[in-house]
Amino acid sequence: MGGKDSKLAFISYEDAAKRVSEAELKRLKEAFKRASTLSGWMTENLFVREVLWDGVPQRLAQLIYKGFGGSSKGLSFKDLLCGLVVLTKGTREEKIKLIFGMYADESYSYVQKDEMDRKVLETEGHVSPALSNLFKESDQVSYEQFYAWIRDHPDATIISQWLLTETTTISLSNEMDTPTFYQTLAGVTHLEETDIIELEKRYWFIKAQSKTGRFDLDLFKQYVCPPLPETLCDALFLAFDENRDNHIDFKEMACGISACCRGPSTERQKFCFKVFDRDHDSQLNVEELTEMLTSLDIVRQEYNSPETLAAQELPAMDPAVVAKEILSCHDSNQTGAISQEDYLMWTVNNNLTEDFLSLLSQICHIVLGLKPQCREEEGKIIQNWLERESRQPMKVGQVWYLISMQWWNTWLEYVNVQIGDMQGANSTPKHRISKGKNPGGSSLAWEDEGVVMLGVTKNAPGCEKTTNGSGGAVARNARKHMLNAPDTLPQTHSPSASPKLKRKAMQSAPQRPPAIDNSPLLASSPHKFSSLTNEGGRLRRDIMLVRGKDFEIVPEPIWRALASWYGGAPALPRTVILRNRGDESPSLELYPISVRLLRHQVPSQRPPPATSFTGMMAGIGGMAWSLANSTNTPRRYMAYSAAFSRKHTLQQVYDFLCSKLRFCREDIRIWKISPRDEQNLTLLDDENLTVEEAGIEDNQQILIEVRNKDLTCTDNQRCNGSEQLGQHLLHERSPSVDNPLGMKGHIAQRYGELIKDLWSGTSRTVAPLKLRWTIGKYAPRFNGFQQHDSQELLSFLLDGLHEDLNRQAWENHLLRNQSLIVDLFHGQLKSQVRCKECGKVSVRFDPYSYLSLPLPMDSCIHLEILVNRLDGSVPVKYGLRLNMDEKYKALKRELCTLSGIPADQLLIVEIMGPIVKVSAE
Incomplete structure (x- = not known):
């Protein structure tokens, strides 16, 4: 049991682990992990239920738990393994030590007469006469005295009889189990x-x-x-x-x-x-x-x-x-x-x-x-794959992954010991695959023809100014320093030098590398927002990252394999692009353009209370309250981050955002926010432009405008419902501005402008904002961004258009109502009442502008009946369609017709989980 000095060490954990197979040890560890608490202890109740099973008597189970080393805190895995090994594979002396531990005191030093009598009485119901020989000289005995006594009386207790006299029939694994x-x-x-x-x-x-x-x-x-x-x-x-x-x-x-x-x-x-x-x-x-x-x-x-x-x-x-x-x-x-x-x-x-x-x-x-079975095989497989990839030219759209050079060097030492022994502190491993002019890995990133450092300012303090990203004075100056001092890099290449990774002479076999950690390559971000893209993060810009010194690149299959074998994060995929139009040389884009995506947060607004001030504003100010309530600029909030290649078109950006955020293309627009003035927005509507041509800079804010998301869809659905009304407003201008019951022609005018915008073909989408504000002026209940009743809005809109388009009076209903709205939408309901006494008939005509139609309701019920016959044949499922008010007799009658079983021999039951209910007729 042996982890603590206070316990009787009947077997060490190392010895116990050697007596079980690797499969048994692994299975026991996994089972203990599932059953133990978060602190790594197994409680007594779990021990009884999961290890001994509930069939073992409670008092006997408590004895075994104590003998294994259990306490009020719990039982550790080491003590559990030692106890199980002694119980199933232990020697006679080890089993005697286990029995002594069951009856001993808390310090496992001696056995006391009263305590042992109590435990034996609780587990067996009586005390054996042999116990009197054990405590003949003293009321407490040591292990040596207990050992001499139990050797002569192996059947004194039920525990000793089970472990010392009977043949062991239990084992840690069942050889008869069906293999998985x-x-x-x-x-x-x-x-x-x-x-x-x-x-x-x-x-x-x-x-x-x-x-x-x-x-x-x-x-x-x-x-x-x-x-x-x-x-x-x-x-x-x-x-x-x-x-x-x-x-x-x-x-x-x-x-x-x-x-x-x-x-x-x-x-x-x-x-x-x-x-x-x-x-x-x-x-x-x-x-x-x-x-x-x-x-x-x-x-x-x-x-x-x-x-x-x-x-x-x-x-x-x-x-x-x-x-x-x-x-x-x-x-x-x-x-x-x-x-x-x-x-x-x-x-x-x-x-x-x-x-x-x-x-x-x-x-x-x-x-x-x-x-792979061994590290040498792993190194050979990766090496051969990388060598083959290095002979192939980069292709546009190909994805490469960055790996921290610190981890890469550790992995090289692990898979190939000879490389670490043969090379010096600053030399490059032989099977490191590098693209570019300098395969040794000591070149700057922009000297590598396979890596492009787009978006990086190379004229750091102390550096000469350069005009492009792949050459210039800085690159030539860097090569000069490289030739003169290959082991050092000039301090002028970046604000601060990258840490020098030196390889120590290996004194012993290399250790397996830990999980891949690419965090040293990433810049710290003050914003903690989820990224819509899988770029993994923004690379550091405070130092000039150098391939072969700070990072290495591997193809996607290699990264997935290494991540599967070792784990780790984050993944840093980078895409191969063309440098510029007309330049067919592909390059790896280390620094895609990172943007911050903003959304509008519209606060929920309730309609204003009906105060005298509100009424006054609605009466004299036209749209004062409505505009104040509807045109406030919503607050912007940072929703996501994303990274796009500078060669991505805006159409690709739109398609990606729609797919990721589940928007329709017609519902969103994106705006570029000026970093100098957040109120200066530029609409990005030319989808043929690339991200670079659109002038999107790194870490720039992009606003996602989502239209038709303010619960005003009822407005939009009502606006273009009638072709005749639209044609009338397109070709005629006849609002009645003098109608005292109308709205001075404002509704008709705004509606006509909206119809013209819809049919002009100049806009992809049209928002009915002016019409909505005008409606809110005369009906404040439609202000705000709450969900409204579409029927109520339709009624108000038709009535407002009717009054604004009213031409002249009709006779009776037409004496005061004549407009295109009446022609298209109005009618009369005829209601007739007959007196039962005198037989007089009264006829009344009521005008209407809309009819409320009831929703159709099913008058029947569909049932699925599973028929089980007494002869044990395969059950058959029948489908029945019955009226809602039918009785069980009708159900039996229909089922009799389909199944051929007489109705009096059918028993209808309802099964709901474990409940079976016989249905009464």
């Missing part, structure tokens, strides 16, 4: 359980990217091509897809990875044979051999550097000729094809497949998520 899916798959492959678990996570991540929900050929190509040549994608996919269902399930993926990465050399060559056996007849004919040789030669050319290919001094290969030579040498049966055994014989003396197998290993580890 991971254990079964690990048994038929060369993978460990942990490998399979990690592969499954990667499998579901990849499959989630599929448009069809399947791991099909298109998804497979998306991830493995490149680096795999496109001509080999179909063949490799079929090699994984064993059941030929055009879908790779997880079992097929795991088995394929095991065959081409973890198996012996013979099994890996068999998988290679399977790739090129297109017709799956277990033979390679001359056409398949020719295709195989052509593909292998392509892989060899792309996999190796020009220097390596030149050193090999291999002559140009004609695949057709070599295929015939292979057949002539290895076709023992003269069938025009070679079998798998013949193929294996050919590979013994020919290493043409080695590059292909190495490429498959890289794909399985980096793309499909297999973790």
